[in-house]
Amino acid sequence: MDLDLSIFLRLNDLAGQNRILDGMAIFFAKYSVFLFVFIILLYLLKEFRENKWLILKILLAGIFARFVVAEIIRLFYFRQRPFVELAVNQILSHEASGSFPSGHAVFFFAISTILLLWNKKIGLLSFVITFLMGIARVFGGVHWLSDIITGFGIGIISALIVEEVVNRFTKKAISSLK
Numbered sequence: 036m037d038l039d040l041s042i043f044l045r046l047n048d049l050a051g052q053n054r055i056l057d058g059m060a061i062f063f064a065k066y067s068v069f070l071f072v073f074i075i076l077l078y079l080l081k082e083f084r085e086n087k088w089l090i091l092k093i094l095l096a097g098i099f100a101r102f103v104v105a106e107i108i109r110l111f112y113f114r115q116r117p118f119v120e121l122a123v124n125q126i127l128s129h130e131a132s133g134s135f136p137s138g139h140a141v142f143f144f145a146i147s148t149i150l151l152l153w154n155k156k157i158g159l160l161s162f163v164i165t166f167l168m169g170i171a172r173v174f175g176g177v178h179w180l181s182d183i184i185t186g187f188g189i190g191i192i193s194a195l196i197v198e199e200v201v202n203r204f205t206k207k208a209i210s211s212l213k
Contacts, residue, residue: 039181043117046174050124057126063164064127064171068143071164075150075157092149092194092201100145100193101138108189109133118176127175137178140169140186141193148194 050057076093079086114135118125143165151158169183 039179042180043173046170046180047117047123047176050126050174050176052124060171060174061126062171063167064175064177067164068139068168071161072143072146075161088201088205089149089153092197093146095201096145096149096190096194096197097142099197100190101142104189104193105136105138105141105186108136114179114182116177117179123176125176127172127177129177134178134182135185136189137169137172137182137186139172140165140178140183141189143168144187144190145194145197146190148191149198152194152198 050060072093076090079090079093083090112135113133116129116131116134117123118129119131144162147158147161147165149158150161166187169178169186172178173180173183
């Protein structure tokens with residue numbers, strides 16, 4: 036048995052066994068990252084002038100990672116979700132679309148990377164929440180662990196590209212004003 040399947044089965048076998056654990060998994064899989072990003076964006080919007088480039092980087096990184104890079108990969112590679120291939124303990128509802136890479140992981144790891152470059156503590160907290168979201172989606176039966184790990188890598192790389200491009204653009208824009 037391959038490692039991806041083995042880890043999936045071990046995590047997913049725990050689903051449906053305990054209401055508290057299931058509730059935590061549902062919270063992390065569906066709501067935690069949205070809530071966290073919403074709170075961060077509200078905080079940053081208070082001082083919009085000072086944070087406008089950071090907000091732009093957050094939005095661009097998430098959009099680029101999820102709706103450009105992940106979708107290009109999905110054009111060339113399709114992988115069924117675990118609940119389509121196996122009898123699983125599915126506690127999360129999801130359509131039977133492709134699972135690779137995890138769109139949630141790609142999007143939120145990209146945002147987490149930008150946050151980490153801005154503020155280490157907030158960035159690390161964001162990475163932990165996003166990691167828990169990914170594990171909860173495996174636990175809940177809608178992703179393979181490799182979907183999440185790949186999303187982690189794509190999110191980070193996409194965010195670093197956005198960071199570099201925006202930094203170069205802003206340096207050029209500032210130098211042209213002088």
